Amino acid sequence: MADKPQLAVGLDLGSSSTRCLILLLEGARVRYAGHGEVASDGWSKGRLADQQAVTACVRAAVREAEAHARVSVDTLVAGMGGPSIEGCNSRGIYEFGRPRPVTIDDMSYAVERSEQVRLEEDRIILHLLPQDFTLDGRAGKRYPRGSICSRLEANVHITTCSEQEHHAILHAVQQAAYAVEESMFEPVATAYASVNRDDRNRGVAVVDIGKHSTDLVVYDGEAVLLARSLAISADHFTRDVAVGLTVQYNDAERLKLEYGCAMLGLTSDNSYIEVPSNEGRLPREAPRRQLNEILEARAEELFIHVGSELVTIGMDQKLLEGVILAGGGAMLNGMCDMAERVLNCPARNAIPEGIQDLPDDLCNPMWATASGLARYSARLKTNRETKRRAPGLMGMLFR
Numbered sequence: 001m002a003d004k005p006q007l008a009v010g011l012d013l014g015s016s017s018t019r020c021l022i023l024l025l026e027g028a029r030v031r032y033a034g035h036g037e038v039a040s041d042g043w044s045k046g047r048l049a050d051q052q053a054v055t056a057c058v059r060a061a062v063r064e065a066e067a068h069a070r071v072s073v074d075t076l077v078a079g080m081g082g083p084s085i086e087g088c089n090s091r092g093i094y095e096f097g098r099p100r101p102v103t104i105d106d107m108s109y110a111v112e113r114s115e116q117v118r119l120e121e122d123r124i125i126l127h128l129l130p131q132d133f134t135l136d137g138r139a140g141k142r143y144p145r146g147s148i149c150s151r152l153e154a155n156v157h158i159t160t161c162s163e164q165e166h167h168a169i170l171h172a173v174q175q176a177a178y179a180v181e182e183s184m185f186e187p188v189a190t191a192y193a194s195v196n197r198d199d200r201n202r203g204v205a206v207v208d209i210g211k212h213s214t215d216l217v218v219y220d221g222e223a224v225l226l227a228r229s230l231a232i233s234a235d236h237f238t239r240d241v242a243v244g245l246t247v248q249y250n251d252a253e254r255l256k257l258e259y260g261c262a263m264l265g266l267t268s269d270n271s272y273i274e275v276p277s278n279e280g281r282l283p284r285e286a287p288r289r290q291l292n293e294i295l296e297a298r299a300e301e302l303f304i305h306v307g308s309e310l311v312t313i314g315m316d317q318k319l320l321e322g323v324i325l326a327g328g329g330a331m332l333n334g335m336c337d338m339a340e341r342v343l344n345c346p347a348r349n350a351i352p353e354g355i356q357d358l359p360d361d362l363c364n365p366m367w368a369t370a371s372g373l374a375r376y377s378a379r380l381k382t383n384r385e386t387k388r389r390a391p392g393l394m395g396m397l398f399r
Contacts, residue, residue, distance in 0.1 A: 011058065077373045078373070185227055205219070262296055
C-alpha cells in the first residue's frame with residue numbers, strides 16, 4: 001500500500017473570496033496539487049457575521065481543492081486579517097546570572113517573555129515577531145546565537161487580534177471538519193510566499209488590499225517593524241464609483257475592473273465608456289476620465305495612509321525594495337504606479353515563489369496569501385519540533 005502523501009494546505013478567508021491551495025511535500029520542495037475558490041459569504045466589513053455561512057464557504061473551497069488534487073485534507077493553516085488586527089512593540093528580558101554563550105533556546109525564551117504585557121480585554125497574541133536582541137546593553141544583534149552575555153533582551157513586535165473573532169474563525173473552520181494547525185496574519189503569509197531574504201534585508205513593505213481592509217507589514221532585515229490593518233479597502237473604490245457615476249454596486253465593480261485605472265494618463269482617458277442605467281432606461285455614456293479621477297483620488301488617499309505609517313516607524317525613504325501589493329485590490333490597473341508616485345519608492349505586485357508547477361493563473365496578487373499560508377504549513381510539517389517549542393516565532397522561521 002502506497003504511503004499517504006504529505007500535504008501542506010493554506011486557507012485564505014477573504015471577505016470577497018475564500019481560497020484554498022494544496023501542496024505536496026517532496027523532501028525540501030513543495031509542488032502544486034490543487035486549488036479551490038468560492039465567493040465568500042458571512043462577512044460584514046471585514047468581520048465574521050454568519051459563522052454557518054463562513055463554514056459553508058470553507059467546506060466548498062477545500063472540497064474543490066481536494067477534488068483537483070485527488071486527496072483528502074485533514075489540517076490547514078488559516079489566514080486572519082481585517083480591522084481586529086493591531087500591533088505593538090515589547091521587550092523580553094532573560095537574566096543568565098553569569099556570562100555564557102547564547103543558545104537558540106535562550107533566544108526563544110527571551111522572545112516568549114515579551115508576552116508578559118497587559119492586553120486590553122478581548123485581545124490575544126497572534127504572533128511574536130522578533131526584531132533584534134540586546135546583549136548586556138549592546139543593541140542591534142539580529143541573530144546572537146553563540147555570543148557571550150549575562151543579560152539577553154529580545155525586542156519583539158507583537159501582533160494581536162480579537163479573541164472572539166479568532167475563536168469564531170477557528171470554530172467555523174473546525175465545523176467544516178478541518179483542524180487548524182496555526183492561524184497567521186495574512187500579509188505575513190504573503191511575505192512568506194513572495195518576499196525573499198535579500199528583499200527584507202533592503203527594507204520592504206507588503207500591502208495586502210482586501211475587500212474590507214488593507215493589511216500592512218513592514219520589514220527591515222528579519223525585523224518586523226509594523227503589522228497592522230488600515231481602514232481603506234477595495235470596497236471604498238467600488239462605492240466611490242457607484243456614487244460618482246450613479247450606478248449600482250455590482251455595475252460599479254465591473255466598470256472598475258474593466259475600464260478603471262488608479263492613475264490618470266495610463267489609459268485612453270479621452271474615450272467614453274457605456275454606463276448601465278436603472279431598469280427601464282437605456283445605458284448612457286460617460287468619459288473614462290471621470291471614472292479614473294474617482295479611482296485616482298481614493299488610491300492616492302490609500303497610499304498616503306501607508307506613507308503615514310511608514311513615517312511613524314522611520315521607514316519613509318528607506319524601503320529600498322519598495323512596496324509589494326497583494327490582494328484583489330492590487331489587480332486594479334495603475335496601483336503600482338500610484339504607490340511609486342506617493343511613496344517615492346519602487347512598487348510591484350506580489351507573485352508567489354518557490355512552488356513547483358504552480359499554474360500561471362495563480363501567479364498573481366490574489367493567490368499570494370493562500371500560497372504563503374500553504375508554504376508555511378509545509379514549513380511547520382518539516383519543523384515540527386520548532387513549532388511545538390516556540391509557535392509564532394516567524395522571524396526565526398525565516399532563517
